[in-house]
Amino acid sequence: xxxxxxxxxxxxxxxxxxxxxxxxxxxxxxxxxxxxxxxxxxxxxxxxxxxxxxxxxxxxxxxxxxxxxxxxxxxxxxxxxxxxxxxxxxxxxxxxxxxxxxxxxxxxxxxxxxxxxxxxxxxxxxxxxxxxxxxxxxxxxxxxxxxxxxxxxxxxxxxxxxxxxxxxxxxxxxxxxxxxxxxxxxxxxxxxxxxxxxxxxxxxxxxxxxxxxxxxxxxxxxxxxxxxxxxxxxxxxxxxxxxxxxxxxxxxxxxxxxxxxxxxxxxxxxxxxxxxxxxxxxxxxxxxxxxxxxxxxxx
Amino acid sequence: xxxxxxxxxxxxxxxxxxxxxxxxxxxxxxxxxxxxxxxxxxxxxxxxxxxxxxxxxxxxxxxxxxxxxxxxxxxxxxxxxxxxxxxxxxxxxxxxxxxxxxxxxxxxxxxxxxxxxxxxxxxxxxxxxxxxxxxxxxxxxxxxxxxxxxxxxxx
Amino acid sequence: xxxxxxxxxxxxxxxxxxxxxxxxxxxxxxxxxxxxxxxxxxxxxxxxxxxxxxxxxxxxxxxxxxxxxxxxxxxxxxxxxxxxxxxxxxxxxxxxxxxxxxxxxxxxxxxxxxxxxxxxxxxxxxxxxxxxxxxxxxxxxxxxxxxxxxxxxxxxxxxxxxxxxxxxxxxxxxxxxxxxxxxxxxxxxxxxxxxxxxxxxxxxxxxxxxxxxxxxxxxxxxxxxxxxxxxxxxxxxxxxxxxxxxxxxxxxxxxxxx
Numbered sequence: 001x002x003x004x005x006x007x008x009x010x011x012x013x014x015x016x017x018x019x020x021x022x023x024x025x026x027x028x029x030x031x032x033x034x035x036x037x038x039x040x041x042x043x044x045x046x047x048x049x050x051x052x053x054x055x056x057x058x059x060x061x062x063x064x065x066x067x068x069x070x071x072x073x074x075x076x077x078x079x080x081x082x083x084x085x086x087x088x089x090x091x092x093x094x095x096x097x098x099x100x101x102x103x104x105x106x107x108x109x110x111x112x113x114x115x116x117x118x119x120x121x122x123x124x125x126x127x128x129x130x131x132x133x134x135x136x137x138x139x140x141x142x143x144x145x146x147x148x149x150x151x152x153x154x155x156x157x158x159x160x161x162x163x164x165x166x167x168x169x170x171x172x173x174x175x176x177x178x179x180x181x182x183x184x185x186x187x188x189x190x191x192x193x194x195x196x197x198x199x200x201x202x203x204x205x206x207x208x209x210x211x212x213x214x215x216x217x218x219x220x221x222x223x224x225x226x227x228x229x230x231x232x233x234x235x236x237x238x239x240x241x242x243x244x245x246x247x248x249x250x251x252x253x254x255x256x257x258x259x260x261x262x263x264x265x266x267x268x269x270x271x272x273x274x275x276x277x278x279x280x281x282x283x284x285x286x287x288x289x290x291x292x293x294x295x296x297x298x299x
Numbered sequence: 300x301x302x303x304x305x306x307x308x309x310x311x312x313x314x315x316x317x318x319x320x321x322x323x324x325x326x327x328x329x330x331x332x333x334x335x336x337x338x339x340x341x342x343x344x345x346x347x348x349x350x351x352x353x354x355x356x357x358x359x360x361x362x363x364x365x366x367x368x369x370x371x372x373x374x375x376x377x378x379x380x381x382x383x384x385x386x387x388x389x390x391x392x393x394x395x396x397x398x399x400x401x402x403x404x405x406x407x408x409x410x411x412x413x414x415x416x417x418x419x420x421x422x423x424x425x426x427x428x429x430x431x432x433x434x435x436x437x438x439x440x441x442x443x444x445x446x447x448x449x450x451x452x453x454x
Numbered sequence: 455x456x457x458x459x460x461x462x463x464x465x466x467x468x469x470x471x472x473x474x475x476x477x478x479x480x481x482x483x484x485x486x487x488x489x490x491x492x493x494x495x496x497x498x499x500x501x502x503x504x505x506x507x508x509x510x511x512x513x514x515x516x517x518x519x520x521x522x523x524x525x526x527x528x529x530x531x532x533x534x535x536x537x538x539x540x541x542x543x544x545x546x547x548x549x550x551x552x553x554x555x556x557x558x559x560x561x562x563x564x565x566x567x568x569x570x571x572x573x574x575x576x577x578x579x580x581x582x583x584x585x586x587x588x589x590x591x592x593x594x595x596x597x598x599x600x601x602x603x604x605x606x607x608x609x610x611x612x613x614x615x616x617x618x619x620x621x622x623x624x625x626x627x628x629x630x631x632x633x634x635x636x637x638x639x640x641x642x643x644x645x646x647x648x649x650x651x652x653x654x655x656x657x658x659x660x661x662x663x664x665x666x667x668x669x670x671x672x673x674x675x676x677x678x679x680x681x682x683x684x685x686x687x688x689x690x691x692x693x694x695x696x697x698x699x700x701x702x703x704x705x706x707x708x709x710x711x712x
Contacts (some may be wrong), residue, residue, distance in 0.1 A: 078586055112584050116518070116583065130588045133589075133590050188504065312610065319616070320613050326639065328651065328652055332483060447505055
């Protein structure tokens, strides 16, 4: 991995921990986050800093396997970091008690990669589920709310279907309707475009944008579909190497001359993010001896 | 509505379960003499109780009136002491009654046979905790054979 | 050599950690104030899928096992001229042993594996995570009703199994082989007792219900959320639960009748 140093046009480098008091405009503030799976065996984040502005669409991008989904789970309090703080609207998520955490979770929601609809409930009941769990509204009011949410994602006609009868794009939209059922302040989208055909991808892009602008919901989109997300994001973080390596608006990123940013945005196979998983040189492994003539790393 | 059918099915399931319990309780189990009924205790000392066990029946003329509830060794010479729990329904045994350890059939279980004694003004009735004096021990096959051989030898 | 010792140590540690996780899961699922209005329909739903749907297999197995007991018992007892003891033989074998044990084994295979697979799939499809993110505790919402459903269903199933089995023994012994009907029932009645036999059988099946349901839920909840992981967890549920039932049966029998 090359080290990133030197000034980059229009880019704020995030190598130094930036300690700032929580800004009222930032809904989620992550500071100095260290996280490792399996009791420290697999390090995922090391000194990660991130601020997610309120009411904006923030994209978190990075190569696969870099821990983007893990980041969302950390914000949701499903995982606990080894070090650092994650402030959601001023509450430090890792230190909340169980009941306080559940209270905060009512203010956020997450759209899972698979949609995660409850397979034993119909689309209607899926969307009514959070309402029935967390409110004492009467069935008529719940029905009205559910129909409105379904209308927002264009699935009002599919309310009686079971999740198994929906296509991939439709089930993600139904899950989106469920995610906004309680009018959360924050929606986290986990790879919302993965495995979608171009049309449903366009539909979801449009939905994220319109939910953000009409309801003012803060959105965090974790993805590696660069082209789609750059059209809607207000703020982009690129995560690699266990921390944020670049951030800024889409325009700023496009003008960046950082090799990693360019590799990622252009989708080049090899570059700062190596094509090969860490391994001894091919010659050494195949021939059993080291050949010094630059044959080592393929690519 | 589907949840109503579910509830009905579960309801039937519970009813069948309770019916099974009733069937087992009333048809298969011994309800005439339950451990919960009113009982009193009698004691008897034997020389030898043979194969008598706790929970062996106590019978009067073949009718079960109680069960052996405890077997211990008692006294200076370690005589087997049998505690019998008898149903309160049968509390009119005189202290001239006798008990013996009997065997049901040739290979069967051993039980206690209780023979009620005569009743007149001079005898008292057995109460809770009383001892039955007149006891007859179990027949032990080896002893019988030994006696038989001994008497053969004397001839 | 040292590697093997280390591997053994890891296995032991993993097992202890697994048992600890299972314990934490159960405690967290069962502790807390019950919300009757919400949990009653969930319990009904689970009683249906765990209990009612197991009814057919329980009734059919019970009938056949009772009939086999009647046939075998008759063949053995008739040699001693003791075929009147067929009733207690059938009833006591069923009430004390076969009812609770076979029910628990069938339950582990039929309902336990289904529970594990269902919860494992819910985990793999992120349904459990999404419950958590919706501020609904999956332990209370998913694990707890399934646990109670298993705990209540199995003793009922075991009672049904024993009752049907005794009827099967009666069919073969009395109707087919000609044991005297009066003797069949009366000898049974004089040998079977509430506290000693029926109650102990119920206690056994409560213990088995606890263990089998717990194992099934734990294996599902803590499975590796992939297709291989779920299939392993399902197999592991049946194997572990069956072994646990047979082992515990010995311990309980020794305590109750030893």
